[in-house]
Structures are given as structure tokens and as C-alpha cells.
Amino acid sequence: MKEISKKKFSLMVLLTWVILLGIWWITTNTRLIDSKLVPTPQETWRTFIDILKHGYNGMSLWKQLVDSFYRMFIAVFFAIVTAVPLGLLSGYFVFFRAIIDSLVQFYRPLPPLAYYTLLILWLGIDDTSKITLLFLAAFAPIYVSCVSAVSRINKDYVLSGESLGANKQQVFFTIVFPACLPQIFTGIRTAVGVAYTTLVAAEMVAATSGIGWMVIDASRYLKSDVMFVGIIIMGITGVLLDFILRQIEKRIVFWEE
Structure with a gap:
């Protein structure tokens, strides 16, 4: 994008949020919407400051965030180190795809809560079942992106490498893997978003901490401000995570715009 278009884009984003905040302020302060259902911006801010100072249910906000991010980062890490090689191998070798692809495609459309109760029965109610749930949620998007990336590689690159004497392993690491990196990062960004949304479901059952648990617990007592x-x-931390991933992508996949 040109520099002027970036400025216009940023201005439109800022204007959108100003309008949304204005609508929120007007509808809540004029009592068009019951404050028990939708708190005013002022009440939300005061509640945030109170939670920041005193925590929620005897636990600090930072502890809630650390517990949630610990579960998510461990799950996403293991999803990356397993889904990337398996996805690339499945896209490059039909043998691997025949074994793995059908299993992933079977569980991928299942709602997380549909099999979460089974995970609790098998693994218990501690963090192990929650991390496993988040792992499964993050694994599928990364795997599918890797398989799709391999199928879109220009065949001429592979044939050129083979004609110069490169073996399968050399072609894989010098041609296939670098060519797939942009889509791999797209899959990782998608996986982080899916894992974050699944985090609330994971913390709904038998959890005593976490930002998702805080929201669910507050809903039981109609604490709409919390x-x-x-x-x-x-939402803010999700945007920050995606921003960090995009910055990492720019450093690693430097040949892409």
C-alpha cells in the first residue's frame, strides 16, 4: 500500500472505533439499554481499574492472564512442532496424507465441547485436558495450511532442483519448506485465534483461574461489567498476539511483501 493509503486506512480504523464507542456511551448513558445488560463505558473502566488493583475473587488480573496464556502457548507450541512437519510431509508424500489427512478432517469440524468431556474423563480436570483441547483446536488449521501450501508450489521449482541433482531431502528443505512459509504463518495466526476462542470453552469446566473463567464466572452472577x-x-490481547506474529513473519519471510 502507498503511504497515503496507509494513513487513510488508519484513520478509518480510528473513526470506526470512535463511532462504536460513541454509540456505546450514548445508548448506555441515556438508558436506552439497561445498564445491567450493557454497562456504561465509565462503569467498565472503573471495574477494570478495580480488578487491576484488587484482582477478581482474590486472584490478580495478571495471574488470570498468565494462567490462560500458559495453557494456550503450551498447546500452540506443540501444535506447531507437530502440525508443520506432518502437514508438509502429507502434502509432499501421498503415503503420509493417506494416514493422517482423514483423521484430521474427521475431528476438525467437531465442536470442542463435543469431545472435551471425553478428554476430562481420560486426562482429568487439571490443565492437561485443557491444553490437549487447545492443542487439537490449533493443530488442524496449521496442518491444513501446510498441506495446501505444498500443493500450490510451482512444480517448475521442484523439477529444476531435481534436474540439478538434488535429492528428495534437499528439495524438501531448500524449495518446499521456504515456499510454504507464508502459508504456514497464516495457519499459525489462524490457529492462535482458534485456540484463544476455544480457551473460554476449556475454562468453563472445572477451572478456577484464567481470563475465560473470569468471564464465565461473572456471567453466573450477572456481573456484566466484569x-x-x-x-x-x-480482544486487545488477541490483536496484540496477531500483531506480534505478523512482525515475526516479516522478519522470517523477508522475501514476501
Whole structure:
């Protein structure tokens, strides 16, 4: 994008949020919407400051965030180190695809809560079942992106490498893997988003900490201000995570725009 278009884009983003905040302020302060359902921006801010200072249910906000991110980062890490090689191998070798692809395609459309109860029965109610659930949620998008990336590689690159004497392993690491990196990062960004949304479901059952648990617990007592604080925090941290991933992608995949 040109520099002027970037400025216009940023201005439109800022204007959108200003309008949304303005609508929120007007509808809640004029009592068009019951404050028990939607708190005012002022109430939400005061609740955020209170949680920041005193925590929620005796636990600090930072502890809630650390517990949630610990579960998510461990799950995403193991999803990356397993889904990337398996996805690339499945896209490059039909043998691997025949074994793995059908299994992934079977569980991928299943809602997380559909098999979460089974994970609790098998693994218990501690973090192991939650991390496993997030792992499965993050694995599929990365795997599918890797398989798709391999199928889109220009065959001429592979044939050129083979004609120069490169073996399968050399072609894989010098041609296939670098060519797939842009889509791999797209899959990782998608996986982080899916894992973050699944985090709330994972913390709904038998959890005593985490930002998702805080929102669910507040909903039981109709604490809409706490729910709004938790949702806004999840939204902001989600945007920051995606921004960090895009910056890492720019450094690693430097040949892409």
C-alpha cells in the first residue's frame, strides 16, 4: 500500500472505533439499554481499574492472564512442532496424507465441547485436558495450511532442483519448506485465534483461574461489567498476539511483501 493509503486506512480504523464507542456511551448513558445488560463505558473502566488493583475473587488480573496464556502457548507450541512437519510431509508424500489427512478432517469440524468431556474423563480436570483441547483446536488449521501450501508450489521449482541433482531431502528443505512459509504463518495466526476462542470453552469446566473463567464466572452472577472487561481484554490481547506474529513473519519471510 502507498503511504497515503496507509494513513487513510488508519484513520478509518480510528473513526470506526470512535463511532462504536460513541454509540456505546450514548445508548448506555441515556438508558436506552439497561445498564445491567450493557454497562456504561465509565462503569467498565472503573471495574477494570478495580480488578487491576484488587484482582477478581482474590486472584490478580495478571495471574488470570498468565494462567490462560500458559495453557494456550503450551498447546500452540506443540501444535506447531507437530502440525508443520506432518502437514508438509502429507502434502509432499501421498503415503503420509493417506494416514493422517482423514483423521484430521474427521475431528476438525467437531465442536470442542463435543469431545472435551471425553478428554476430562481420560486426562482429568487439571490443565492437561485443557491444553490437549487447545492443542487439537490449533493443530488442524496449521496442518491444513501446510498441506495446501505444498500443493500450490510451482512444480517448475521442484523439477529444476531435481534436474540439478538434488535429492528428495534437499528439495524438501531448500524449495518446499521456504515456499510454504507464508502459508504456514497464516495457519499459525489462524490457529492462535482458534485456540484463544476455544480457551473460554476449556475454562468453563472445572477451572478456577484464567481470563475465560473470569468471564464465565461473572456471567453466573450477572456481573456484566466484569464480563465486558474480560471480553475487551481478550480482544486487545488477541490483536496484540496477531500483531506480534505478523512482525515475526516479516522478519522470517523477508522475501514476501
